Amino acid sequence: MLTEDGKHLYVSYDEYHDLIEKLAIKVHQSGWRFDTILCLARGGMRPGDVLSRIFDVPLAIMSTSSYRAEEGTVQGHLDIAHYITTPQGQIAGKVLLVDDLADTGVTLQAVVARLRTNYQPITELRTAVIWTKGTSSFEADYSVEHLPTNPWIHQPFEGYDGMSPDKLLAKWKV
Helix, strand or coil: CECCCCCEEECCHHHHHHHHHHHHHHHHHHCCCCCEEEEEECCCHHHHHHHHHHHCCCEEEEEEEEEEHHHHCEEEEEEECCCCECCCCCCCEEEEEEEEEECCCHHHHHHHHHHHHHCCCEEEEEEEEEEEECCCCCCCCEEEEEECCCCEEECCCHHHHHCCHHHHHHHHCC
């Protein structure tokens, strides 16, 4: 649900999964076939996992991080892992790069540039996100929702960002 002022978007688990399914439909309807899904951890892990299951292709993971401060609400320095985890040993062929959103576009631009420069076995690379914000400098090949007001997206699992084992113990009175 988008707030009246357009500054916050609250997404339930059901809405989140519906959006991932809509993303799968967009990719499928394009007719493009790919060999591997490469998800960006952490935001792209959930959509990547679901898409990997729907399309029955291997899931590879590349870790990136830029939102660390203020319980994940403030963008900082972008870190991109030097290695990709994949069950095939090396990522190759046609790859669908998946993340949850194109916010500023900085992460996706940097990852795409790194993949094109350092991973020659990738023969074709396309990108997929659930959301694209109006301020994004990156346009994914597949996107479900365009958000021109650039709201902060409150994803259903973000409550865990401030969670700790001690808080869980207190919650469950263990």
